Amino acid sequence: MLIVHDLSTSARTWQPQTLGPRGRYKFKPGVVVMKFGEQLRSSVIREYQWYYIAYDELKALLKTPLVAPRTKENPRPARREWTEEDESRFIDALEQELDKVHTKQKVKAIEIGRRISSAEREVNDVVARLDSRGPLGRDGNAASGEDAPTEEEFMMLEEDLSDIIADVHDLAKFVQLNYTGFQKIIKKHDKRTKWVLKPVFAARLKAKPFFKDNYDADIVKLSKLYDIVRTRGHPVKGDSAAGGSQGSFIRNTTKYWVHPDNVTEVKLLILKHLPVLVFNASKEFETKDSAITSIYYDNPEKFDLYEGRLKKTEGAEAIRLRWYGGMDVEQIFVERKTHREDWTGEKSVKARFGIKEKNVNAFMKGDLLPAAIFEKARKEGKKSAKQIDEDERLAKEIQYSVLKKGYEPVCRSFYNRTAFQLPADARVRISLDTELTMVREDNLDGKLRSGDNWRRMDIGIDWPFSQLPPQDIERFPYAVLEVKLQTQVGQEPPEWVRELVASHLVEAVPKFSKFIHGTATLFPDRIKLLPYWMPQMDIDIRKPVTSHFGISRPGQSTLTTTSDDDEDDDDDSDDELVEVSHSTLIREPDDRAHQLRTAREDRDLQDRARGNALDIEEELASQPLNEDYPLYDSDDEDAENEALEEARQVGGWPYYSKLVKKYAKQAGVQTLRAFSLLNPVPRPTEMPSNGSMAPIRRDQVQTKHFKAPKGKKIHVPVRVEPKVYFAAERTFLSWLEYSIYIGTIAATLLNFGSKPTTMSFVAAGVFSLVAILSLIYSVVTYLYRSQAIRTRRAIKYHDKYGPTILCAALFVAIVLNAVFELKSRDLI
Template sequence: MKFGAVIKDALYQDWQASYIDYSGLKRFIKDRQAKHQWDDADEADFIKALESELDKVVKFQENKITELTDTISSYDREVRELIASAKAAKQRKRQADEDESDDEEANESRHPEAREEGDDDDDDSMSDTSDDDEFEDRFVDLQEDLANVIADVHDLGHFSHLNYTGFVKIVKKHDKRTGFTLKGVFMRDFLEKRPFYKQSYDEIILQLSRLYNLVRTRGSPVTGDASAGGSQSAFVRQTTKYWVHPDNYVQLKLVILKHLPILVFNPDKPFEQDDAAISSIYFDNEKLDLYMGRLEKTEGAEAIRLRWYGGMGVKTIFVERKTHREDWTGEKSVKARFPIQEHLVNDYLSGKITMDETFEALRKKGKKSDKEVDSMLKLAREVQAAVKHKKLEPVVRTFYNRTAFQLPGDARVRISFDTQLSLVREDNWDGKKRSGDNWRRTDIGIDWPFPQLPAADKELFPYGVLEVKLQTQMGQEPPEWVRELVSSHLVEAVPKFSKFIHGCATLLPERVDLVPFWLPQMETDIRKPATQKAQIQRPITSHSATNSGTPSETRSADMNQYTEPLSDDEEDEGNRHIATTNHEAAWADIDPEAAAEARAFREAQSKLQKGPGSQSDQSHLNAAMPPAPSAPRELFMKLTPANLSKLVQSRYEMDRGTGLNEPRQEQQDGASPRPDRNGNGSGISLVPGRVEYVSSFRASAGKKIAVPVRVEPKVFYANERTTLAWIEFSVVVSAIGIGIISYSDPHDDIALAAAATFTGVALLALLYTGGMYWWRVQSIRNRRAVNYHDVVGPSALCGALLIAVIVNFSLRFKQLK
């Protein structure tokens, strides 16, 4: 679908006048070119119109943010007043009950006959119940109103993205049609000075999270230690990491905050962007031993880092060590840390000082238990020894802004969302002084995206990183909303993703031969068609002043969320791509037979889709779409050479009987097509749940992709048992040869030949066994993904024994003759 049509369908009708006039700007270019050749005057007029549209969009967004902030503040006052009123009412009720109980006891002691008389307690009870219902109704109304505010924030984020895309596309169209180059100037002098599209809405989302949590819990939010793990005694911990495209940042945060509040350590402190910043310095040596250990997941592999929260002025640094444990050890991977003052870090790393006195002082003051102090002392000594013996130095810095979602005191569901992830070189190995003799470089802080650094020293990660940590009871399922979130279009699962590993692999390519499995995925667009899961929806019984459809409502109804068109060629209003398909072998640069096969398949799909009385003038693109009452879905987002090549060369086994989009049975029965689909980077729609198993990841030249291989002790034991079994069999065969030669006539040449044959087979089997044992041990230690099954050995041994027996019997039979 062309962007001009997309923006008309996706915009919020009440804000229609505030969107970029994309059609008007496109018409401006066409009309001027129809009259004469584009000149400097036309260019000036176009820039003026473009700037006017930009001012309109920016002003509307600023006003809307102010309006939302005021609305949230108003609701905040109302919620706090309601909570105070509810608490006061409960207190009055409690006091009244106590007074009434005292009066009844006194009255009964004076007039026992009054116990038999009726009273008016029913009226008081009904009044109390009425008050409770009134408060509950007000809380329900407020929760509904806040749900509408959440939808407004979501729609405003969509407004920013849609308008930014519109500006980029119209400038690109201008450059292509007019011959004037405007893109660079517009991005630098206009968009960068008014970066409305970079609005993160973090402050508004944080305020909404606090407020919505108060209303959801009816003024009694969960309190407790944010680092506590709850009271569970037997639980399963599951941690999974996901990538999130920037287009989905706002929606993802809003979806989560409706179930979990944003974790804030100091609720009374106003929001500051620095509070979300987290920086870490990872250490390694020139051989990258720690990198290799973490990449290959070897037992006991360590990652040592220094971390701080906030800006460069923070005085407390945390020394952390993460240790990987294999499942067979019965232990869990652990992260341990201790604090150290920033001015002591260099002396500690160089071995000039220890942390013994500092931690002993904590023990004497009673600030830490003996167990905690002993643990920190042990950790500090081990880290210091590792830095010295392994010659560890600063290698990579990671920086990101973290939004954490968790109920304080309850670690059953913990979600962290990291954005603006940046990886920065800290080493001095190439002769360039970065950190120098200091433990970190001082020429940067938290000023993302670090414009003062050369491109070779930094890697700006293009996605956000979502980490979901679950602690569930044995046999218990995770919450339904979590399962919907991780299976929605908002996230892309990347198990075992590591910031440290990714930083070393991208910033130190000359030192890294083995790269992580997710590195080839960086070239793939992770955006997927929207599903019905994890959507921001307005309440059905809304009190809002408008009933017009919003992007939130529209997307939840028909799932027509905007995905970036793969082609910018939108000039022709007709079905231009239909005519070009006759020559697609040439313009798509593919084999003519492959093009003919693709064309024949599309035609077959078209016949399957057409029913009795269907129109024959449908294009092949429309024919490949299932019938739908609303906007139909295309096989391609746009038919381009890249997309056609990807379709023809893809490894999907397309079922000719069912097609790519829907099962044939559903089409014949007239059932409505399933609305949620998965997609790949080329925009091809696939049936949900369909998995492509890729057997050939391609790394860059000279690199290998690390394939995680689990090695447990039972693998070594199995190798030893197999070796011992072969040795035992070889001894038995050699004993047969020795027995033959021992109990036969010394002049019997046949017995001598038989004994020699069996003894030779035994010796060869022993040599083969030793060689196989050594090969398997080396392969296991090096974690080689090879086939350990021995196909040749047993067959060769049986064949040799058969030959020995046949030779023995043949010679004896010949002797008898």
């Protein structure tokens, strides 16, 4: 991948390196191509500028001297063979760079830890003074005096914490960019020299794992401190346990993918508005506190739960068992998610109840009845009788479904979740799931994974589960961001949420499901219907920075960041590409920041003047699709060819009938294609660009043509409501009505004249033919649409050609009738 900078529009885009022959790229004039070396130079943070990997120097060491000088006859002479001395020199330089980066990362991490501890002491001191102040006097100041914290102190603390947050962000970017640099230079070394260094250097990286530091503990501390300072010492109190008091709840959820390079930045951005929802505020944060594991059930023969959730059919269910923390927890939550269509007037609901781990096997096998589970809860009286009755009814329904329909554990999902929410306030809840992994739990291929137990016991929360074979595990490459909102009708989400989901840091993937993705990838031989996002897995979701949005230091504008690509840049002609200036990235001055804020405020005022803006899912749905072909192809054509070949081997009528259908279909397609040439196609009008700053907007949605693997189909979500069926029927009845009118005209011409003539017979015949053809067309169209609606297929439900053809046929019939009539009267 290359970063392409268009000088005429000041826009940056990603381009694959395979657009042209090796060493040649098809870019128009005025375009600057940035490869990784240039990206590294343009992404330098001033504090770290002397500690980045010396990528260009290491790259130069890989070029051995030329065997002969360059001449016109030999412009690209061969280079000397790579020797052991060259290898030793390169390894020494590489070790020095690794020591330099590792030392800087370690020192900076210790510094950040000390700054956080110092800030914690200052915040605690201010809070203690705030709690110990006396009653307020008439002037609003503390009666006991001068030690009460002032607004200036809180502002200074907030500024210090913002600076620490920016330090964490810069360190994360420094580590990410250097780690990518080491990976690229090793890959380049192995390809150019043919000496394999990657396995050996992997051991060196493990000895100095500067890239493995987890900043979650620092983020939790910073979140707590920032929340105290932001609320001026009065943070919101409430239940913040992981399981908490969550029984049955309803939320509007939107999901996004976040590239690992942007995970830390997203966390730091969110914590400045919402505190991290910790499991237990009284204990120190541990890694296992964020671990969440779920076991999903389904029928391993039919996978009907998978198909129902994928197609979003009314009443589709998902049954799972979930626990928080390690494998030693006793509390397991049995959950059921039920999908409801909008036209029902109900909302999709997730309901669950708790059960002891030792009782799970007996409950799922039917040996332990729900009444026995809740007997102790009724005696203790910790819950209301109504809540216990609801939980017991839910347990009965889940147990009945599992036993009746043969549901078994098929898939496990594991991830570490960082949740952001005000305690006891679910209006805005944002969660970020990292290290997402799906694992097989079934025994279908004769391999005992879970056996008779409800979960396999050979793994816990030791990500990345390297002990598992590749066919048993799917490591998801991105983090999953879930934005859950509970807003009133017509109420917009907070502006910072809108900016986050519209930024370059996230990629919208509506209706993404861990259960669906895990089942589709872990059972490739049994799953034929794939979710719509599967083709996107092979596309890099990273985007160049399109707006000044991100982490900024107090008093400075937002720091723009760049994402790097994982593709190699191995061509010897790399240095011949045009490059941008090698300047260090400096934060913009305050006047520029003021201009950006002013432009953003103007944009916000315009949005509010226009009314409620679309959210990301609505904007995706509102984008026009290319109508020449569906968004996703399936293998229908291959299946038809296979069926025709099988019929040919059988011979007889089955073969000839399929052959006739095939040629008839091809003739119909060609006819429609010929008529489509008469259909005018609108062309967009190019708008002139000016030098002024365009309003911050979301990236345009690109439609691409994907083809499903052989034997599989891509399922595109289709929203079907009852009125869709009635609309199809009304359209069919309208066609029938016009067909009857045309037939009536034909009968009138034939029967109500003074004496039937040849011309009247011809005119009546033409009108009768049009009526019959319109009847046949309307019946075929209605049956086709009805079948597509029932199966939720993504077809074009509008008719571009039928009404046009009908009007043209009527026009021709009327003209012919007029001509024949005029001829019969000798007027022409």
